[in-house]
Amino acid sequence: MDILYDCWLxxxxxxxxxxxxxxxxxxxxxxxGRVIGSAAKELETAxxxxxxxxxxxxxxxxxxxxxxxxxNEGLCAGxxxxxxxxxxxxxxxxxxxxxxxxxxxxxxLASGGYSPExxxxxxxxxxxxxMIDQWDNADGSVERGYSGASIFYEKDxxxxxxxxxxxYARLLSSVGINxxxxxxxxxxxxxxYFITEKFLPxxxxxxxxxxxxxxxxxxxxxxxxxxxxxxLPTADPLDEGVINWWKxxxxxxxIHIPDFGGFLVKADSENRPGPYSYGRDHAxxxxxxxxxxxxxxxxxxxxxFVYNCHVDWRDRHTDRAMAAYSNFxxxxxxxxxxVYLQIKNGPMDFQIREAVSPLxxxxxxxxxxxxxxxxxxxxxxxxxxxxxxxxxxxxxxxxTYHSGKGSLVSRNVLGAAGVSNVGSDLCWTGDPLAGANLxxxxxxxxxxxxxxxxxxxxxxxxxxxxxxxxxxTICRMLLSSREIYExxxxxxxxxxxxxxxxxYGVDVDGYEYSPWGTYHYSDRNGMGADRTKATGTGYTAQYxxxxxxxxxxxSTCPEELLLFFHHLPYTYMLKSGKTLIQHIYDSHFEGSxxxxxxxxxxxxxxxxxxxxxxxxxxxxxxxxLLNSRQWRxxxxxxxxxxxxxxxxxxxxxxx
Ligand code: GCU
Numbered sequence: 182m183d184i185l186y187d188c189w190l191x192x193x194x195x196x197x198x199x200x201x202x203x204x205x206x207x208x209x210x211x212x213x214g215r216v217i218g219s220a221a222k223e224l225e226t227a228x229x230x231x232x233x234x235x236x237x238x239x240x241x242x243x244x245x246x247x248x249x250x251x252x253n254e255g256l257c258a259g260x261x262x263x264x265x266x267x268x269x270x271x272x273x274x275x276x277x278x279x280x281x282x283x284x285x286x287x288x289x290l291a292s293g294g295y296s297p298e299x300x301x302x303x304x305x306x307x308x309x310x311x312m313i314d315q316w317d318n319a320d321g322s323v324e325r326g327y328s329g330a331s332i333f334y335e336k337d338x339x340x341x342x343x344x345x346x347x348x349y350a351r352l353l354s355s356v357g358i359n360x361x362x363x364x365x366x367x368x369x370x371x372x373x374y375f376i377t378e379k380f381l382p383x384x385x386x387x388x389x390x391x392x393x394x395x396x397x398x399x400x401x402x403x404x405x406x407x408x409x410x411x412x413l414p415t416a417d418p419l420d421e422g423v424i425n426w427w428k429x430x431x432x433x434x435x436i437h438i439p440d441f442g443g444f445l446v447k448a449d450s451e452n453r454p455g456p457y458s459y460g461r462d463h464a465x466x467x468x469x470x471x472x473x474x475x476x477x478x479x480x481x482x483x484x485x486f487v488y489n490c491h492v493d494w495r496d497r498h499t500d501r502a503m504a505a506y507s508n509f510x511x512x513x514x515x516x517x518x519x520v521y522l523q524i525k526n527g528p529m530d531f532q533i534r535e536a537v538s539p540l541x542x543x544x545x546x547x548x549x550x551x552x553x554x555x556x557x558x559x560x561x562x563x564x565x566x567x568x569x570x571x572x573x574x575x576x577x578x579x580x581t582y583h584s585g586k587g588s589l590v591s592r593n594v595l596g597a598a599g600v601s602n603v604g605s606d607l608c609w610t611g612d613p614l615a616g617a618n619l620x621x622x623x624x625x626x627x628x629x630x631x632x633x634x635x636x637x638x639x640x641x642x643x644x645x646x647x648x649x650x651x652x653x654t655i656c657r658m659l660l661s662s663r664e665i666y667e668x669x670x671x672x673x674x675x676x677x678x679x680x681x682x683x684x685y686g687v688d689v690d691g692y693e694y695s696p697w698g699t700y701h702y703s704d705r706n707g708m709g710a711d712r713t714k715a716t717g718t719g720y721t722a723q724y725x726x727x728x729x730x731x732x733x734x735x736s737t738c739p740e741e742l743l744l745f746f747h748h749l750p751y752t753y754m755l756k757s758g759k760t761l762i763q764h765i766y767d768s769h770f771e772g773s774x775x776x777x778x779x780x781x782x783x784x785x786x787x788x789x790x791x792x793x794x795x796x797x798x799x800x801x802x803x804x805x806l807l808n809s810r811q812w813r814x815x816x817x818x819x820x821x822x823x824x825x826x827x828x829x830x831x832x833x834x835x836x
Pocket of ligand 1: 324325366367447451486530558
């Protein structure tokens with residue numbers, strides 16, 4: 182047992198599961214199948230950890246304490262019920278996955294020290310598709326990975342030892358994940374060949390390992406693959422040769438992987454090939470691939486992160502935030518029924534604070550998914566603490582008003598995809614505390630009704646400590662972490678003041694004159710992107726009228742997004758009674774003080790925490806403090822120099 186490696190599956194880590202031994206010693210498995218086999222194996226693992234021996238298999242319930250697994254057709258797919266009594270613990274699932282989820286749920290909560298009574302739970306998944314996207318490359322690197330190397334590939338080949346991947350499948354299925362795309366959306370040369378004989382036998386082994394845990398495998402594909410692999414003269418989605426090429430590929434994939442999930446596609450984005458090269462639209466591109474997969478039950482997941490990354494900063498009217506809506510809204514209703522559009526939570530790119538994408542709710546005749554970034558590209562890179570569940574929840578709970586009040590994003594989408602934060606580090610996530618985001622993503626998309634607090638508490642108790650006081654402190658740290666990170670980085674939703682390409686650390690003008698379309702427009706008088714219809718780019722008009730009016734009007738625009746929607750003078754008075762510039766100074770001084778408090782709070786827990794977790798995270802809190810000071814000083818100095826306005830509290834600003 183290793184507390185770092187086991188994450189939230191560290192059964193028996195602090196004696197809190199002792200009471201379950203009475204049940205786990207006798208397993209009565211009244212259903213069968215490969216996923217049920219994994220559920221049974223998990224119970225065996227737990228018992229072995231607790232009692233040091235194997236449980237007994239029995240064929241009929243035993244009244245002196247046993248653990249029963251069975252299918253209950255009255256429950257829905259993926260749903261489960263856990264019933265705890267003196268005699269037995271029964272986990273029933275609507276299907277095999279439901280049984281597995283119920284088993285994990287029981288074990289995770291029991292090992293977090295939750296009481297037996299509180300474990301009588303009935304749950305069902307809110308979304309049918311709960312997906313993880315790996316941004317792993319064949320050479321073993323991970324795009325935007327902060328946790329070591331890829332666990333999927335080494336030296337241009339898929340790994341052959343399935344141990345680590347099986348443990349990953351355990352972690353993912355324990356929070357209800359049922360699909361995984363195993364390669365980067367940017368499909369480079371080697372990965373283009375993943376859909377050929379050269380790789381399929383090895384990829385099939387990975388698919389098999391994940392199938393044992395009820396997780397379907399997807400591959401990211403290169404839209405130009407027919408040209409690159411077989412030298413076809415075109416990749417035009419309406420060309421007969423191209424259509425047949427993909428059909429043959431699909432047929433062959435299903436020979437190797439009978440339960441293959443389908444393709445994930447990044448097309449016409451950031452220099453990737455796509456249908457635009459042939460004068461075709463995204464529906465034509467996606468539907469051609471969808472037709473190839475359809476006979477086998479496969480899906481196409483098509484990303485809406487499509488924008489022009491070669492814009493001219495001199496042109497104040499172009500607005501990258503408008504791109505996804507402009508590209509996809511006109512195509513609503515044109516996509517095949519096995520196409521899902523994957524929409525990033527915000528219209529830009531995973532900033533610490535941005536508006537919710539206006540595309541949600543606007544595509545009423547199209548299957549849509551939400552895309553979240555678990556890996557902390559712009560949110561601290563698994564150095565700075567940033568618990569992201571509150572941000573994702575904000576998106577799922579956002580009322581689009583597209584079909585009147587109550588049109589929440591969660592009701593407009595059929596599922597979610599989260600960009601993974603794992604790698605080969607012992608603790609999987611670089612910072613062991615970043616495990617809360619992986620756990621939290623799975624839990625939230627299983628049940629968007631859960632609170633960020635409940636999810637944090639479950640995770641802390643299972644993965645770190647069931648000690649009430651220490652767990653309480655860590656939960657408070659997690660729950661304040663996003664605001665802390667935000668307060669010393671981007672003011673009021675403006676975003677993008679990060680070091681270009683690398684995206685960690687401050688560089689206020691790093692993207693200001695670049696072709697990426699990411700501007701804050703600071704001058705001597707003020708700052709912010711004017712996205713109003715009245716005087717700006719007109720982006721607000723992409724929302725349903727209730728939201729359009731809310732954002733358009735300064736008095737109703739949420740303050741945390743003020744500079745995302747408006748260009749304002751530094752002397753603009755906020756509701757707090759502070760000027761905009763004073764808010765910038767205050768939030769940056771306070772943010773950095775709070776980063777220091779995080780470090781001190783963590784240090785106060787030293788005696789109560791597993792040493793390995795303590796030191797891995799302490800090291801990061803120290804770096805976070807330095808990072809926050811650098812942000813504070815650079816931002817405050819920059820805006821003092823632009824505005825010439827002093828901090829009313831006379832704190833240290835470098836002139
Ligand atoms: C961001 C990220 C890229 C990634 C892209 C995407 O821009 O920096 O690394 O490829 O998002 O989501 O496609």
